[in-house]
Amino acid sequence: MVNMSTSQSNTSLSNGTAALYPAAVTQRSGGETWFEVGRSKTYTPTADDIGHVLKFECAPSPSPRRLISVSGIDVPGHLDLDGRISSGGTFTVLSYNILSDAYASSELYSYCPSWALSWTYRRQNLLREIVGYRADIVCLQEVQSDHFEEFFAPELDKHGYQALFKRKTAEDNVALIVVLEAKFGNHGIDNPGKRQLVCVLRSSDGNIWFTSVFNSAPHALLAMGKVDPLHPDLAIDPLGILRPAAKLTHQLPLVSAYSSFARVGVGLGLEQRRKMDPATNEPLFTNCTRDFIGTHDYIFYSADSLTVESLLELLDEDSLRKDTALPSPEWSSDHIALLAEFRCKPRTRR
Template identity: 60%
Template sequence: MGHLDVDGRMASSGTFTVLSYNILSEAYASNDLYNYCPSWALSWPYRRQNLLREIVAYRADIICLQEVQSDHFDEFFSPELDKHGYYGLYKRKTNEVYSGNTNTIDGCATFFRRDRFSHVKKYEVEFNKAAQSLTEATIPTTQKKTALNRLVKDNVALIVVLEAKVNNQPFDNNAGKRQLLCVANTHVNVPQDLKDVKLWQVHTLLKGLEKIAASADIPMLVCGDFNSVPGSAPHALLAMGKVDPSHPDLVVDPLNILRPHSKLVHQLPLVIAYSSFARTVGLGYEQHKRRLDGGSNEPLFTNVTRDFIGTLDYIFYTADSLVVESLLELLDEESLRKDTALPSPEWSSDHIALLAEFRCCKNKSRR
């Protein structure tokens, strides 16, 4: 798994890298579900070391991880990545998974290199609270209980505002001006039949990011596992800024939370990081492009199990303030399938890592 154009980058080159990776929490890594993976390779003591080795090797400036259990953040990832110069922030999901043991609840973790960035602000998005507010405000009393049962899911998003350090600017900086960067990290883990809830959560996150954008002219990254394939309504909203009113996903809306459909918009100029390669020509890139979907310009897959192969993970960026310099080369399906699927002894998650290198550009005016 190699880089395209990244390995030779210098800290002074005016670029920074972002990694997004769903690492598969121990609570979900059951032998029943992944019985094609040897039990020793599925064990957490093995996987955590293999994942750490992989993550550290990418040398990313910012790391967005999903499915990080709270005990694993406190006892392993935070202290281990601290040794490599990273500071970590964490947001745990709001409900208890399986056993009722709070340690096994997973969440989102965002790390950044202390020599490149400092932490300015953290926003925590709890979709449960937003669901309760929505139900209180718009759902008739007789339907409130049904609505809460449908809408209340324990997903979260962690939004971190960072400031580039003056002596190590990854940006073309105006003298004396603070250079901020907003990084959103989320895991939208909603059952596939609740298409309305999934779209509503993504819309809620984007509206929150719009408020941050309105208060400061700030480059933004939106990373994570959205559990949404290219062409789905959440993907359309993220990538196009709107959802076609005739989109088939909108048929599922028993509580009318998506109406009017004209409200399903946002003004952030978000672009898919991997789509930039669809416009590139040259040796090496052609092979890379064969691993992209011709219609959406997304990777052909970011999640590979025995029963599913497809793209669920994304890195979006605001194209008025950031440009993609390079990307992590995508894996080909053949090399993954030699072990049936993911996870495997070589790759310790059922997802693959996405990594993009960005350069900050002069901010064009945002509408």
């Protein structure tokens, strides 16, 4: 990115009638206003640039992560009984805890260079990674309201996303649920009104009850459909919402998407299986800092109407430790992104 600095009050410098610098302000700092003037690897100054400061920003792009098939299905549709190919209705869901700027301090992440912790750097690196996945549904966590309004909403809009922001409060449990309902009956599902459920779950810093580590009460509720009345998490209930424990139940056939890697035994899937915890059938980690490594992020789906087609490959701990841990100049969050591709199950012929 190439930026120009000016102390003039006008927001669009021009050369005659043609605008020389875009009206969009990319950064304000210490009374200076920076305007983005290019995004190429080269820039040729002109006479109009005299009196301004030119700043080049160079950033490493995160290493590409592959989408690994877990279904064994290579055709883009479902072979119907009469020999016709009908659409299977695939879509992708991305979940990413991007690390709030309020938490990205040099005290907590002293091993990460200060320039790589700055929001100006991290936001561009995160945006490149997010849009690079080209997910149909993007669920982001730890997004500050001003960053949503001033950066993510307008930037994601350029890539065709309609953004919705839910502010976190002291009482909120941090989970996102996407309910999809087919409006037409030709997408290979049981009926047009059938709903598919995708639940994105992560831990909540500061919330008293809602932690999504394996065997926690929230994880048990989603994965098992109920919580043991004697579960220790239920002992802490300052809001009085967890009793009676019998109400903490559901009948949804929810399954963790990444548990599919634990059932794959060939090819690239076998390589990913080694990055899974055999005791939990979940990734060995989704959060990796110098002092902690573990799994705090999940994608659950309704197994009666969806199947998992492919999953974004997991990262190797050794490759991350070359920079001590996350975040790093390459990866701008202390969490890794999770992405799953789902297919709507074909309707049953009677």
